[in-house]
Amino acid sequence: MTDMKHTDMEEINIATDVLVLGGGLTGIKAASEIAGSGYKVILVEKDAELGSQKGPESLVGLKEELEALQDLESKITADSNVEILTQASLVSAAGVTGDFTVRLSKGKEVIEHKVGAIVVATDFATAALHENYGLSPADNVLAQSQMAELLASEAGKGKLANKTVAFLVGLAQDGNPLVMERVLKSVLALQEIDGCVAYIYAGDLKVASDGLERMYMESREKGAVYFKLTEKPEIVENGKTISFFDSVARRNIEISPDVIVVEEELRADDLNEEIAEILRINVGPSGFLQSDNAHFFPVRSNREGIFVAGSTREISGLPSAWTDVENIAVEVKDLLGDGKKSVAKNKAVVNEDKCVICLTCYRCCPHGAIYWGDKKAIISPVACQGCGICASECPMDAIQIGGFNDEEITEKVKSGVVSGNGTPRLLAFCCQNSAFEAGEMADMFNMQLPEGLRMIKVPCAGKIDLDYILNAFVSGADGILVMACYPGNCKSENGNTFAQWRVNDAYRMMEEVGLEKDRLCFVGTASNMGSGFSSIVVDMEKRINELGLSPLK
Amino acid sequence: MSTKNKKVMVVGGGIAGLTAAWELSRFNIDVELIEKTPFLGGYAIQYCCKATDECRQCGACTVEAMLKNVVDEPKIKVHLSTEVEKINNSGRISVDLKKSSYRPDSATEGVIRGYSKNNSPLHVIVDKEKCEENPDAVPEGAVELDTMGFSGKLDVDAVILASGFQPFDAEQKGTYGYKKFPNVVTGMDLERIIRENATVVRPSDGKTAQKIAFIQCVGSRDESLGNLWCSQVCCPYALRMAERIKHKNADAEISVFYMDIQNVGKDYAGFYEKCKTDFRFVRNIPVDVFPMENDSLSMRYMNEEDGLCINEEFDLLVLSVGITPGPDNSDLSGIFDVGLNEDGFFAGMDKLNSTSTLKGGIFLAGTVAGPKDIAASMAHAGQAASEVIKHLGVS
Numbered sequence: 001m002t003d004m005k006h007t008d009m010e011e012i013n014i015a016t017d018v019l020v021l022g023g024g025l026t027g028i029k030a031a032s033e034i035a036g037s038g039y040k041v042i043l044v045e046k047d048a049e050l051g052s053q054k055g056p057e058s059l060v061g062l063k064e065e066l067e068a069l070q071d072l073e074s075k076i077t078a079d080s081n082v083e084i085l086t087q088a089s090l091v092s093a094a095g096v097t098g099d100f101t102v103r104l105s106k107g108k109e110v111i112e113h114k115v116g117a118i119v120v121a122t123d124f125a126t127a128a129l130h131e132n133y134g135l136s137p138a139d140n141v142l143a144q145s146q147m148a149e150l151l152a153s154e155a156g157k158g159k160l161a162n163k164t165v166a167f168l169v170g171l172a173q174d175g176n177p178l179v180m181e182r183v184l185k186s187v188l189a190l191q192e193i194d195g196c197v198a199y200i201y202a203g204d205l206k207v208a209s210d211g212l213e214r215m216y217m218e219s220r221e222k223g224a225v226y227f228k229l230t231e232k233p234e235i236v237e238n239g240k241t242i243s244f245f246d247s248v249a250r251r252n253i254e255i256s257p258d259v260i261v262v263e264e265e266l267r268a269d270d271l272n273e274e275i276a277e278i279l280r281i282n283v284g285p286s287g288f289l290q291s292d293n294a295h296f297f298p299v300r301s302n303r304e305g306i307f308v309a310g311s312t313r314e315i316s317g318l319p320s321a322w323t324d325v326e327n328i329a330v331e332v333k334d335l336l337g338d339g340k341k342s343v344a345k346n347k348a349v350v351n352e353d354k355c356v357i358c359l360t361c362y363r364c365c366p367h368g369a370i371y372w373g374d375k376k377a378i379i380s381p382v383a384c385q386g387c388g389i390c391a392s393e394c395p396m397d398a399i400q401i402g403g404f405n406d407e408e409i410t411e412k413v414k415s416g417v418v419s420g421n422g423t424p425r426l427l428a429f430c431c432q433n434s435a436f437e438a439g440e441m442a443d444m445f446n447m448q449l450p451e452g453l454r455m456i457k458v459p460c461a462g463k464i465d466l467d468y469i470l471n472a473f474v475s476g477a478d479g480i481l482v483m484a485c486y487p488g489n490c491k492s493e494n495g496n497t498f499a500q501w502r503v504n505d506a507y508r509m510m511e512e513v514g515l516e517k518d519r520l521c522f523v524g525t526a527s528n529m530g531s532g533f534s535s536i537v538v539d540m541e542k543r544i545n546e547l548g549l550s551p552l553k
Numbered sequence: 554m555s556t557k558n559k560k561v562m563v564v565g566g567g568i569a570g571l572t573a574a575w576e577l578s579r580f581n582i583d584v585e586l587i588e589k590t591p592f593l594g595g596y597a598i599q600y601c602c603k604a605t606d607e608c609r610q611c612g613a614c615t616v617e618a619m620l621k622n623v624v625d626e627p628k629i630k631v632h633l634s635t636e637v638e639k640i641n642n643s644g645r646i647s648v649d650l651k652k653s654s655y656r657p658d659s660a661t662e663g664v665i666r667g668y669s670k671n672n673s674p675l676h677v678i679v680d681k682e683k684c685e686e687n688p689d690a691v692p693e694g695a696v697e698l699d700t701m702g703f704s705g706k707l708d709v710d711a712v713i714l715a716s717g718f719q720p721f722d723a724e725q726k727g728t729y730g731y732k733k734f735p736n737v738v739t740g741m742d743l744e745r746i747i748r749e750n751a752t753v754v755r756p757s758d759g760k761t762a763q764k765i766a767f768i769q770c771v772g773s774r775d776e777s778l779g780n781l782w783c784s785q786v787c788c789p790y791a792l793r794m795a796e797r798i799k800h801k802n803a804d805a806e807i808s809v810f811y812m813d814i815q816n817v818g819k820d821y822a823g824f825y826e827k828c829k830t831d832f833r834f835v836r837n838i839p840v841d842v843f844p845m846e847n848d849s850l851s852m853r854y855m856n857e858e859d860g861l862c863i864n865e866e867f868d869l870l871v872l873s874v875g876i877t878p879g880p881d882n883s884d885l886s887g888i889f890d891v892g893l894n895e896d897g898f899f900a901g902m903d904k905l906n907s908t909s910t911l912k913g914g915i916f917l918a919g920t921v922a923g924p925k926d927i928a929a930s931m932a933h934a935g936q937a938a939s940e941v942i943k944h945l946g947v948s
Contacts, residue, residue: 323932323936330576444675488607
């Protein structure tokens with residue numbers, strides 16, 4: 001999305017079928033919601049079974065929800081708008097939003113589909129952390145999932161009567177609220193069984209999720225004993241005894257449990273990496289499929305029309321996965337509409353006479369919005385976000401961005417450095433998403449700003465061409481600021497990195513012609529920090545005053 | 554899409570309300586956005602950027618962007634300084650609105666200022682007399698609070714309650730000396746200090762604070778108060794602001810007093826490791842704070858290793874206050890006939906659908922339904938918008 005104003009619009013037809021990858025609980029819900037909005041859904045699952053067969057253990061204590069899910073599952077199975085492909089996988093995906101061509105393999109068959117949007121809804125994987133505690137799996141040493149499974153059946157519960165159970169959590173890894181929730185649910189379920197006693201050896205209690213503090217308090221009131229430690233306790237003979245030194249009581253505390261339950265790490269699905277590669281979406285921290293970028297939260301990826309839900313993007317319990325799915329339902333509806341879309345003709349225009357199809361633009365576009373035809377690169381007006389990185393990287397200068405074409409910006413540079421009353425002429429190239437907003441805020445709130453400062457708005461710092469910087473110096477700028485979003489905050493992922501590289505190129509050229517490096521400054525800013533903007537530009541003016549006016553004048 | 558004449562009221566102009574309003578407007582739904590204070594943006598618009606040399610994903614800047622979306626969107630009609638008086642729920646929901654009784658704390662010069670350039674109006678006159686004494690201090694275009702607000706009846710098809718939260722009142726924890734000792738501030742105060750000055754100064758003398766202590770869980774996870782919830786935002790904001798302070802001033806000595814550190818952001822493990830090298834973590838919640846002659850603070854706490862009491866001096870004490878139920882929750886609960894949960898937040902229909910309520914046509918978004926950070930509030934508002942769209946039969 002962009003807030004640029006375009007007047008020259010055209011209507012195009014787009015595909016409205018939607019591909020959902022992952023037939024777990026999140027994927028089923030996504031298929032149901034999207035089909036409910038009237039779109040045809042292809043639901044792809046690698047295993048033979050869907051949904052509730054796959055992970056009931058995460059639902060301990062959520063009996064009603066489990067039933068609701070089973071309803072949902074039978075609903076989509078009966079829905080003619082949902083095509084379910086089990087034991088199937090994504091082979092390739094070409095094209096852009098509104099016009100993806102995906103190939104799916106099922107057995108020996110390969111099925112091709114046109115889809116307008118893609119939803120990735122993989123589940124998390126679990127890995128028990130026995131080794132981190134020096135334990136090996138045994139009848140008395142269970143992983144958290146195994147304990148949940150026992151608690152899910154009457155027979156399993158019977159086996160736990162009169163047992164002393166010790167849980168280990170948060171001492172092998174930091175964990176998260178969902179790891180904690182799984183432990184707390186098991187503890188509370190154990191407390192319903194005759195004669196069960198629970199001890200919990202814990203690092204930081206991760207209770208930052210609705211209801212967990214109350215569950216923790218309730219389990220304590222019912223007799224669960226929590227030992228909050230900073231180091232792992234000593235465990236001998238594969239769990240025969242557990243002990244640690246209590247620094248306040250100044251004594252060793254030793255327990256001989258009947259059963260030890262080892263925490264599990266919740267990880268990104270193994271499939272994620274492959275899916276990311278096929279869909280050309282960025283992988284974030286720990287293998288989850290969303291960059292750590294606040295502008296993408298909750299459900300957007302770096303590519304328009306590809307959405308990420310639940311544990312695909314971060315460890316999620318069902319409530320937050322549901323929240324994601326509802327957000328995706330809204331996004332999909334907004335994107336696909338009734339299959340007709342009004343798009344700006346001049347968002348990014350490739351000049352056929354100049355383009356040599358070198359594919360620089362295809363490679364640098366962070367949004368996967370560019371493909372190519374016989375004569376030139378083609379920029380999808382639906383997928384393009386208008387950042388202009390391609391325009392500045394194009395070695396042939398073949399691309400112009402609507403509202404920010406090179407001629408207009410060159411003109412603004414020239415008029416911005418028209419000399420005033422001897423104060424330094426400062427030009428600030430400002431990303432419209434951060435620095436430009438901050439600069440206007442500083443102005444509006446009467447914060448200190450240099451008299452000779454002029455802001456030039458760009459759609460993204462990635463649009464700041466090396467030529468802009470050099471021309472500005474030639475035109476008489478005494479100092480230039482390239483003001484980008486902070487690393488990790490660029491709506492186009494790496495527009496700020498491109499800007500940084502170009503500033504580094506400019507430094508090399510300035511050195512060659514003997515222009516002081518201090519006349520050019522690359523800096524991160526945030527849209528809500530008028531005060532930060534003010535202090536940056538005031539400092540810059542001070543430095544320029546020390547250097548004197550530009551020798552190029 | 555047949556959305557003709559569908560109209561939704563959103564109660565509350567904080568980040569959840571703004572997001573819900575904007576999401577609905579994308580589907581051609583008319584939105585009446587009601588805000589009891591004279592400004593949009595709620596608490597979230599007052600937060601500072603917490604980037605060091607990189608973004609820390611606090612989301613404060615996304616609030617700016619959403620506020621801009623809303624003020625630029627003609628389908629959203631904003632009613633500032635307005636609150637709900639009563640409703641009549643037969644067929645469409647008929648809502649009686651009245652001028653808000655909300656009055657901001659008195660401001661110097663009698664004028665208060667919005668937090669964003671997108672706030673409109675930007676300046677509001679709350680004390681006419683003060684302004685008449687010093688007319689030069691009144692910015693052009695300032696609007697008198699008394700002239701603001703809407704009273705009358707609006708008929709809508711659904712209502713989203715997004716009236717937000719209330720930061721815990723730190724004065725309730727009397728031994729910390731909040732509002733008694735100038736250099737004891739809350740996390741909210743520190744957000745504003747950084748937002749306005751881009752740097753951290755001691756309120757008593759304007760000097761850079763060198764030795765800073767953060768106390769976590771002030772008003773959260775507190776049995777004595779009956780606040781049996783984790784506020785979910787305080788570890789993130791405290792650690793992010795502490796990192797920002799350390800980045801700007803490498804000599805700053807920062808201590809964090811805590812019970813259990815909660816995760817911060819997606820790349821939590823890496824971030825926490827960095828925090829552990831930059832700050833001292835003390836697993837103990839201090840009890841007493843005493844003022845010193847130089848306006849510094851002496852704080853007493855128990856050392857975990859030997860169980861002995863220590864007195865330590867700090868320049869600045871930051872109380873990481875949590876999220877408590879909004880001040881109007883019980884009134885709104887009565888007006889809209891939607892129940893509150895045992896903690897005093899609004900109760901959703903069930904665990905998986907916390908935006909719908911048992912009352913048809915009334916939905917919840919954001920911290921009105923429990924603690925949330927900015928990203929979670931926005932996601933919750935998106936979910937609420939989705940449920941409203943389904944409810945209205947918009948397809």
